[in-house]
Amino acid sequence: MIRFDNVSKTYPKQTRPALRDVSLEVGKGEFVFLVGSSGSGKSTFLRLLLREERATHGAVHVLGKDLARLSNWKVPQMRRQLGTVFQDFRLLPNKTVGENVAFALEVIGKPRAAIRKTVPEVLELVGLGGKEDRMPGELSGGEQQRVAIARAFVNRPLLLIADEPTGNLDPQTSVGIMKLLDRINRTGTTVIMATHDQQIVDQMRKRVIELEQGRLVRDQSRGVYGYQH
Numbered sequence: 001m002i003r004f005d006n007v008s009k010t011y012p013k014q015t016r017p018a019l020r021d022v023s024l025e026v027g028k029g030e031f032v033f034l035v036g037s038s039g040s041g042k043s044t045f046l047r048l049l050l051r052e053e054r055a056t057h058g059a060v061h062v063l064g065k066d067l068a069r070l071s072n073w074k075v076p077q078m079r080r081q082l083g084t085v086f087q088d089f090r091l092l093p094n095k096t097v098g099e100n101v102a103f104a105l106e107v108i109g110k111p112r113a114a115i116r117k118t119v120p121e122v123l124e125l126v127g128l129g130g131k132e133d134r135m136p137g138e139l140s141g142g143e144q145q146r147v148a149i150a151r152a153f154v155n156r157p158l159l160l161i162a163d164e165p166t167g168n169l170d171p172q173t174s175v176g177i178m179k180l181l182d183r184i185n186r187t188g189t190t191v192i193m194a195t196h197d198q199q200i201v202d203q204m205r206k207r208v209i210e211l212e213q214g215r216l217v218r219d220q221s222r223g224v225y226g227y228q229h
């Protein structure tokens with residue numbers, strides 16, 4: 001599903017690498033937390049997975065593809081097989097909840113009838129049944145994140161990438177979001193989630209990968225958050 005072979009990334013005009021010699025594998029269906037203090041390289045790791053950035057050294061494989069060898073025109077096709085969720089939700093504010101989710105299907109050319117059927121189903125799945133016609137601004141933060149997850153999941157991606165998905169949410173709402181991501185993971189979707197949320201990591205007891213100054217310093221199954229700020 002994901003393989004990093006001795007991956008380093010140095011941004012242009014920087015001397016210190018953001019990632020240094022990282023090697024790891026993530027298999028199908030795993031749930032992985034990516035932890036580490038601010039600036040340790042978590043977002044860089046996720047950007048490499050999405051081919052938003054390229055490795056300076058080493059090889060990144062996602063869904064069986066060597067991303068260095070993937071031509072630019074094939075990148076959108078690769079990204080369509082991934083779902084992404086961010087701290088700031090990134091919903092389209094002028095579209096309804098239903099339209100936000102439908103949009104993910106429209107861009108891949110799904111027939112309208114299939115979209116009409118699928119959107120309410122996925123909204124039901126994330127606990128937002130009946131809220132299809134609401135505007136994102138009318139929803140709570142937790143509900144907006146559920147819409148974002150519905151949009152990320154509606155294509156049934158093999159891999160879901162979440163960057164601090166609970167970062168803007170209170171602890172109780174965060175637990176609800178984690179239950180949802182756990183359910184999605186149980187459908188077979190691999191989930192990789194960068195987080196600073198100690199409580200969540202300690203509760204879930206999933207694989208934990210820790211970065212420190214760009215190096216992989218811990219890879220623990222059923223791990224805990226572990227490091228101090």
Ligand SMILES: Nc1ncnc2c1ncn2[C@@H]1O[C@H](COP(=O)(O)OP(=O)(O)OP(=O)(O)O)[C@@H](O)[C@H]1O
Nearest residue numbers: 011012014018036037038039040041042043044045
């Ligand atoms: N576009 C960029 N250009 C130059 N340097 C960058 C760029 N993006 C990140 N960096 C640097 O790379 C290092 C790793 O940053 P990264 O954003 O991956 O860390 P992070 O663990 O995601 O941090 P946070 O938890 O604060 O989001 C930092 O030193 C950062 O300053």
